[in-house]
Amino acid sequence: MCALLLCAAAQAAPAVKLLNVSYDPTRELYDEYNKAFAAYWKSKTGEIVTINQSHGGSGKQARAVMDGLDADVVTLALAYDIDALASQGKLLPEDWQQRLPNNSAPFTSTIVFLVRKGNPKNIRDWGDLIRPDIKVITPSPKTSGGARWNYLAAWGWALKQPGGNEATAELFVKKLFHNVPVLDSGARGATVTFVERGLGDVLLAWENEAFLAVKELGPNKFDIVAPSISILAEPPVALVDQNVDEHHTRKVAQEYLEYLYSPAGQEIGAKHFYRPRNPEVARRYASQFQNIPLLLTIDADFGGWKKAQATHFADHGTFDRIYGQ
Amino acid sequence: MEVIASAQRIGRSSRPVLPGFGLTLGYTVVYLCLLVLIPLSAVFVRSFGSGWLHFWEVVSSARVLASLRLSFGASLIAASVNSVFGLIVSWVLVRYSFPFKRFIDALVDLPFALPTAVAGISLTALYAPNGWIGARLEQFGISVAFSPLGIVVALTFIGLPFVVRTLQPVLEDLDREVEQAAASLGASPQQAFIRVILPALWPAILTGFALAFARAVGEYGSVIFIAGNMPMKSEIAPLLIVSKLEQYDYAGASAIAVVMLVLSFGVMLAINALQSFAAKRHGER
Numbered sequence: 001m002c003a004l005l006l007c008a009a010a011q012a013a014p015a016v017k018l019l020n021v022s023y024d025p026t027r028e029l030y031d032e033y034n035k036a037f038a039a040y041w042k043s044k045t046g047e048i049v050t051i052n053q054s055h056g057g058s059g060k061q062a063r064a065v066m067d068g069l070d071a072d073v074v075t076l077a078l079a080y081d082i083d084a085l086a087s088q089g090k091l092l093p094e095d096w097q098q099r100l101p102n103n104s105a106p107f108t109s110t111i112v113f114l115v116r117k118g119n120p121k122n123i124r125d126w127g128d129l130i131r132p133d134i135k136v137i138t139p140s141p142k143t144s145g146g147a148r149w150n151y152l153a154a155w156g157w158a159l160k161q162p163g164g165n166e167a168t169a170e171l172f173v174k175k176l177f178h179n180v181p182v183l184d185s186g187a188r189g190a191t192v193t194f195v196e197r198g199l200g201d202v203l204l205a206w207e208n209e210a211f212l213a214v215k216e217l218g219p220n221k222f223d224i225v226a227p228s229i230s231i232l233a234e235p236p237v238a239l240v241d242q243n244v245d246e247h248h249t250r251k252v253a254q255e256y257l258e259y260l261y262s263p264a265g266q267e268i269g270a271k272h273f274y275r276p277r278n279p280e281v282a283r284r285y286a287s288q289f290q291n292i293p294l295l296l297t298i299d300a301d302f303g304g305w306k307k308a309q310a311t312h313f314a315d316h317g318t319f320d321r322i323y324g325q
Numbered sequence: 326m327e328v329i330a331s332a333q334r335i336g337r338s339s340r341p342v343l344p345g346f347g348l349t350l351g352y353t354v355v356y357l358c359l360l361v362l363i364p365l366s367a368v369f370v371r372s373f374g375s376g377w378l379h380f381w382e383v384v385s386s387a388r389v390l391a392s393l394r395l396s397f398g399a400s401l402i403a404a405s406v407n408s409v410f411g412l413i414v415s416w417v418l419v420r421y422s423f424p425f426k427r428f429i430d431a432l433v434d435l436p437f438a439l440p441t442a443v444a445g446i447s448l449t450a451l452y453a454p455n456g457w458i459g460a461r462l463e464q465f466g467i468s469v470a471f472s473p474l475g476i477v478v479a480l481t482f483i484g485l486p487f488v489v490r491t492l493q494p495v496l497e498d499l500d501r502e503v504e505q506a507a508a509s510l511g512a513s514p515q516q517a518f519i520r521v522i523l524p525a526l527w528p529a530i531l532t533g534f535a536l537a538f539a540r541a542v543g544e545y546g547s548v549i550f551i552a553g554n555m556p557m558k559s560e561i562a563p564l565l566i567v568s569k570l571e572q573y574d575y576a577g578a579s580a581i582a583v584v585m586l587v588l589s590f591g592v593m594l595a596i597n598a599l600q601s602f603a604a605k606r607h608g609e610r
Contacts, residue, residue: 059571084573140554142568182471183554185564192446197470198455314572315386323388323556 105234107274226290400541403480411488441546471553484537
């Protein structure tokens with residue numbers, strides 16, 4: 001009976017709904033991508049797909065999905081949050097990150113410095129951030145997933161310096177955070193503190209966020225500085241198996257994620273200042289991005305998120321030790 | 326006095342005028358269970374999810390203790406400030422008439438209605454070192470935003486209506502003749518205020534204080550923008566709860582919540598005791 005009804009409903013209106021639960025700064029990106037994908041899906045299958053979006057802090061969004069928010073796909077700021085969905089929520093298999101190419105991250109970004117116009121404090125690289133006359137703005141890596149990339153980039157730079165080791169890296173981030181006057185709870189809050197409140201000399205930001213800030217808040221107010229070493233931020237995407245099976249949306253959801261890797265999808269990402277994976281698209285947008293000689297990766301340089309989280313951001317980790325705990 | 330008291334005693338022991346005590350009591354118990362008791366016991370159960378040791382480790386850490394001190398300290402200060410200035414505001418609103426009185430009266434409710442994040446952002450914009458008020462204070466070496474003082478400002482803002490709205494009806498009921506009688510018996514204005522008006526207002530002031538305090542302890546949205554959130558210095562307890570959640574440490578988050586609950590309950594109980602003491606003393610006069 002039920003199946004019959006469903007069948008009838010499907011025949012009457014070939015419409016399907018997807019919910020994409022994402023993090024904060026992807027709102028405009030997915031606005032545009034959803035339209036492109038809906039058009040593509042319609043031309044391919046004749047089906048009308050409506051994609052709803054939900055945005056918020058990455059960790060908060062992951063907890064919402066764990067507590068029952070009906071996401072078909074999640075597109076979050078770091079793999080750690082989707083790992084939690086797999087290990088604690090049991091909503092998708094633990095090996096989710098191997099199911100799509102490039103660690104399931106269709107685009108990447110990196111951490112750059114946003115400085116006041118003309119770079120009055122002459123900030124060139126990570127080493128400048130611990131000068132006593134510098135104030136650094138970054139959100140707290142305890143509450144902001146994005147800020148964990150900032151922290152690891154700083155750590156990685158210190159590690160790669162001559163004579164660098166765990167101890168010197170810890171000392172470096174300790175000095176860096178002593179120059180941080182305000183720890184906002186999220187990336188958007190930190191941007192507001194730097195841009196609107198006029199606090200600090202440098203904002204540590206995702207490259208795409210920095211571009212957006214420059215574009216929207218005034219190209220004559222800020223400059224972007226690329227450090228010599230940064231980290232390859234890989235915001236991953238994944239299918240939420242339990243939910244797509246319940247909604248019978250696995251096929252369209254899978255395609256929704258795969259289309260991100262297509263030239264069209266990559267182009268939209270690049271337009272929103274995410275670094276595309278597709279070499280052809282990357283070449284065309286190369287001039288848009290800063291050249292950073294060395295990009296560390298979370299897996300090769302920090303042993304993956306589980307290890308990085310435990311070493312640095314868990315209670316009594318290296319970040320807590322900065323503040324004497 | 327005696328006659329009234331004994332009349333009340335008789336009234337209480339006999340059958341109430343309106344029926345339905347059983348029904349309303351049942352409703353009250355179910356309602357409170359569903360809305361208050363069950364969610365709160367879930368917090369208790371969750372907090373012991375990974376054992377006593379973890380619970381103790383979380384709540385006894387220096388950072389959590391510092392944040393609890395800050396949250397409760399700042400809330401007490403804010404509620405005290407509101408008790409004094411809220412009394413003045415409600416006095417003016419009740420006793421005098423002036424142009425735009427309705428408008429000003431409505432302004433008092435704004436902190437109720439405003440989303441707290443909006444309040445936090447606008448207060449921060451005002452009190453930041455480059456803000457309209459902040460820049461002027463900075464000249465005297467006072468920084469409000471991104472310091473514990475900023476937290477007190479935000480908590481005072483959100484607590485004001487609680488004191489004013491509790492005091493207003495009581496002040497309206499207060500007979501002016503009592504003051505006139507006090508004056509005719511030779512009391513100076515100060516004496517009339519301290520010995521006649523204040524005792525009548527004490528229970529209401531305490532209620533307003535308690536409400537403002539309770540609201541302030543749990544406040545998150547407006548505070549995180551203005552606090553600066555530096556560990557050990559300007560980090561409120563609710564922010565630490567959020568940090569724990571961000572690490573998927575539900576047990577640790579609930580552990581802090583339980584401590585806040587117990588402390589708040591203790592403070593409320595003390596205020597209630599004080600209140601009934603004040604009411605009794607006032608009644609005896």
